[in-house]
Amino acid sequence: MTRLMDFPLWIVITHFLNLFLLLFLARSGLEVLSAFPKFYLSDDCPPGKEWLRLTRKVVSADAAHPWSSLDEEEAWSPVIALPGRKNLGLGRHWHFLTVQFWIVTGAVYIALLFATGYWQTLVPTSWEIFPDALRAVGTYLMLHIPAPQPGLPFNAIQQLSYFFVVFILAPLQILTGAAMSPAVLARFPRYVWLFGGRQRARSLHFLGLCAFAAFTVVHTVMVIVNGLPRLWTVIVLGHPETAPYSDRGEALIIGFAGLAGVVAASVAATVLSRRYPRAAQRMLGHIVNPMERALSRAFTSRQRYAWADISPYHRVNGYPPPDKRYAELVAGDFTDYRLQVRGLVEYPVSLSLAELRGLGTQSQIVKHNCIQGWSAIAQWAGVPVAALMEHVRPLAGARHVAFYAFDDKAVTEGEGRSGYFYGTIPIHLAASPQTILAMEMNGKPLPIEHGAPIRLRVETQLGFKMVKWVRAIEFVDDISTIGQGQGGWREDQQFYANAAGI
Ligand SMILES: Nc1nc2c(c(=O)[nH]1)N[C@H]1C(S)=C(S)[C@@H](COP(=O)(O)O)O[C@H]1N2
Numbered sequence: 349m350t351r352l353m354d355f356p357l358w359i360v361i362t363h364f365l366n367l368f369l370l371l372f373l374a375r376s377g378l379e380v381l382s383a384f385p386k387f388y389l390s391d392d393c394p395p396g397k398e399w400l401r402l403t404r405k406v407v408s409a410d411a412a413h414p415w416s417s418l419d420e421e422e423a424w425s426p427v428i429a430l431p432g433r434k435n436l437g438l439g440r441h442w443h444f445l446t447v448q449f450w451i452v453t454g455a456v457y458i459a460l461l462f463a464t465g466y467w468q469t470l471v472p473t474s475w476e477i478f479p480d481a482l483r484a485v486g487t488y489l490m491l492h493i494p495a496p497q498p499g500l501p502f503n504a505i506q507q508l509s510y511f512f513v514v515f516i517l518a519p520l521q522i523l524t525g526a527a528m529s530p531a532v533l534a535r536f537p538r539y540v541w542l543f544g545g546r547q548r549a550r551s552l553h554f555l556g557l558c559a560f561a562a563f564t565v566v567h568t569v570m571v572i573v574n575g576l577p578r579l580w581t582v583i584v585l586g587h588p589e590t591a592p593y594s595d596r597g598e599a600l601i602i603g604f605a606g607l608a609g610v611v612a613a614s615v616a617a618t619v620l621s622r623r624y625p626r627a628a629q630r631m632l633g634h635i636v637n638p639m640e641r642a643l644s645r646a647f648t649s650r651q652r653y654a655w656a657d658i659s660p661y662h663r664v665n666g667y668p669p670p671d672k673r674y675a676e677l678v679a680g681d682f683t684d685y686r687l688q689v690r691g692l693v694e695y696p697v698s699l700s701l702a703e704l705r706g707l708g709t710q711s712q713i714v715k716h717n718c719i720q721g722w723s724a725i726a727q728w729a730g731v732p733v734a735a736l737m738e739h740v741r742p743l744a745g746a747r748h749v750a751f752y753a754f755d756d757k758a759v760t761e762g763e764g765r766s767g768y769f770y771g772t773i774p775i776h777l778a779a780s781p782q783t784i785l786a787m788e789m790n791g792k793p794l795p796i797e798h799g800a801p802i803r804l805r806v807e808t809q810l811g812f813k814m815v816k817w818v819r820a821i822e823f824v825d826d827i828s829t830i831g832q833g834q835g836g837w838r839e840d841q842q843f844y845a846n847a848a849g850i
């Protein structure tokens with residue numbers, strides 16, 4: 349039993365890695381949050397009905413002039429957010445990179461916990477733990493240190509809180525994180541219902557962050573109160589609590605070097621991302637994109653909501669095209685509109701809306717998930733891209749499909765960005781059953797703000813992949829020659845990941 353009093357090296361190492369990775373997770377998580385700093389109970393995200401708002405900007409459904417959800421973004425300081433100041437794309441990259449290492453660290457830790465019998469220090473084996481924990485809290489409140497439980501290194505409240513963090517809080521963060529993925533949501537809508545929907549999962553994920561933060565503060569204070577030099581030595585060197593701590597100097601140096609390393613890595617990640625965003629996007633992408641691609645490939649959308657589920661208000665992202673050419677098409681009720689379909693196809697075509705519709709239509713009621721964090725349910729009807737592919741016959745070399753839009757983002761979104769909006773998807777997503785060129789929304793012709801006359805819907809992906817105001821479609825073998833080569837306008841200009849299943 350005395351063995352349990354040790355603080356073995358594997359705990360020292362996983363404890364340190366956990367601290368390191370949690371800092372990255374929290375900071376990148378705050379970056380993601382800054383893109384839509386409000387929390388809803390309902391997946392409709394009704395403007396003004398958020399249960400928590402971390403911004404002063406208020407938007408309303410009946411605003412006098414149209415707004416785009418990108419206007420709801422906040423620029424948070426790089427001191428708290430990684431990388432800070434409206435860098436959602438890279439914030440997500442850091443988050444998804446770090447979470448992979450965090451899960452591996454956690455899995456190794458739990459495996460060793462059970463392999464060594466050390467689980468007994470964390471897992472309570474009697475209901476007495478609750479009254480004992482209360483008594484321990486009482487002892488703390490009287491400014492005394494409660495005695496550890498017999499044969500264990502921790503008192504009851506310590507054991508209970510460590511158990512909660514390791515076996516409840518950490519898994520809950522992973523599960524609620526997964527419940528926000530559009531691919532998971534599209535394939536397993538019932539899983540997301542476990543948490544009461546995507547927005548509740550998002551709220552819980554945030555409360556989980558708060559719980560982690562609160563735990564970290566209390567835990568640190570308690571370590572200080574419980575006897576800093578001795579415990580510091582234990583945490584850094586892993587010596588048995590009972591051993592003499594002659595190595596205090598060594599522990600001080602190693603411990604502070606470790607903390608300095610964490611801070612330095614955090615600063616380096618911030619500076620690298622802010623100075624060399626494209627390099628950061630590429631580097632992080634090497635590890636993050638394969639995971640996203642695998643998810644998007646494995647899951648097909650099986651969404652089938654009811655008409656009653658349709659959101660009363662559906663946010664808009666992206667201002668309509670200011671081009672004269674587009675205004676003329678609108679004025680002519682799109683009778684002059686032709687969809688160009690070209691590239692690596694056997695039969696390039698130019699289709700009127702009636703001709704396009706003639707290829708066959710389909711309708712779906714689905715949840716839209718914007719990368720910023722909001723969601724909304726709507727019915728969309730239009731022509732399956734698969735039907736179009738049957739018509740134009742992509743050649744064997746066609747591996748991606750590019751969708752070009754009418755909106756010049758230099759005019760509508762500014763912020764130093766340029767070029768017309770476009771997006772690409774791999775050809776297998778284009779052929780997916782719920783991938784359509786929508787021409788109708790909620791039983792009416794597609795409204796201008798939602799992409800008239802045609803917008804793409806790819807139901808396992810984030811909203812930014814669903815190009816609105818589609819002008820032309822091109823089948824290509826390689827996306828690196830289009831735009832700045834990252835696979836889409838938001839990928840090029842905002843450093844979003846090209847795969848968008850998470
Ligand atoms: N042409 C074009 N398509 C676009 C955008 C845009 O700015 N321009 N924004 C994208 C983003 S980020 C989202 S979330 C969805 C929003 O669709 P909605 O406005 O119909 O809700 O459109 C996507 N398609």
Ligand SMILES: [Mo]
Nearest residue numbers: 718719811812
């Ligand atoms: Mo979006």
